[in-house]
Amino acid sequence: TALMLAAQNGHKEVVELLIEEGADVNAKNNNGWTALMLAAQNGHKEAAGLLIEEGADVNAKNNNGWTALMLAAWNGHKEVVELLIENGADVNAKDKDGWTALMIAAQNGHKEVVELLIEEGADVNAKDVYGLTALMLASQNVNKEVVELLIEKGAKVNAQTYTGKTALMYASENGHKEVVKLLLERGADVDAKNKDGWTALGLASQNGHKEIVKLLKSYGAKR
CATH class of the missing domain: 1.25.40.20 (Ankyrin repeat-containing domain)
Known part of the structure; x- marks a missing residue:
């Protein structure tokens, strides 16, 4: 119109x-x-x-x-x-895939919008239909500042999707070293496994991310 x-x-x-x-x-x-x-x-x-x-x-x-x-x-x-x-x-409305405005802002790295939405009551641990959280989306898309903010505001570092993936796995798989380091510092479980038995170390190795493999091993990852 x-x-x-x-x-x-x-x-x-x-x-x-x-x-x-x-x-x-x-x-x-x-x-x-x-x-x-x-x-x-x-x-x-x-x-x-x-x-x-x-x-x-x-x-x-x-x-x-x-x-x-x-x-x-x-x-x-x-x-x-x-x-x-x-x-x-x-602020907590969901689309057909279960995404909220917070997830969308986190994925796209809009830190100020993320902060505002949380202040206004957005659920920091909301999950979509696959079990993805805002933290996972930010980790996957290398938005380090957003990752830090979400954790500060209570995002569960070790939350898992319905296939068992964690934010650490997403960051490791995608080669985001700074995010991996931050998640490990904030208590990410280095030995968590997804439904197929893969750990963050396995995913980093499979994708050739040598620096991340070293980093994960320094935090005690064995396989």
Whole structure:
């Protein structure tokens, strides 16, 4: 709709005009997106604020179960995240795969958004349908500062997915030495095994990460 296009591009005056002329603020496109989602994804705080004032549903979900909050978190738009939470956005809403806004922000390395979401009550140990946590996603994507922050805020270092994988395994497998070191310092179980019997050491070896193999061995990893 015209309203969606105006919101997507942050044209506040046009958004205002269209609403005055009777545009439906909660209309959805074929993918289930609303004007508010488009404004949030693109970081247009003023347009988003106006849509909310005019009755836009802050917790509406698109066809994948994503909310405006998740979309703002994906792109690290902290001010929009703040605005949405102030107006009742559910910080622990989940998409179809069980992802929360916190997981999304953690995966993408948006530290300030991660911090804000936790302050506002986001569950730091929430799991998706596979048992993945925000800590695992940050470890997998080499966001060391986010990993540190999540642990400080109570993330379980030794949480496992439903196939038994830990944050340490993800970091070891992907060659993220700094993250591996940090996780070990914070009490990661070096001998944990996944359902196939693999340890972090095995995964690091399989992927040729020599420095990580040395590091894991220095923490007592045997196989």
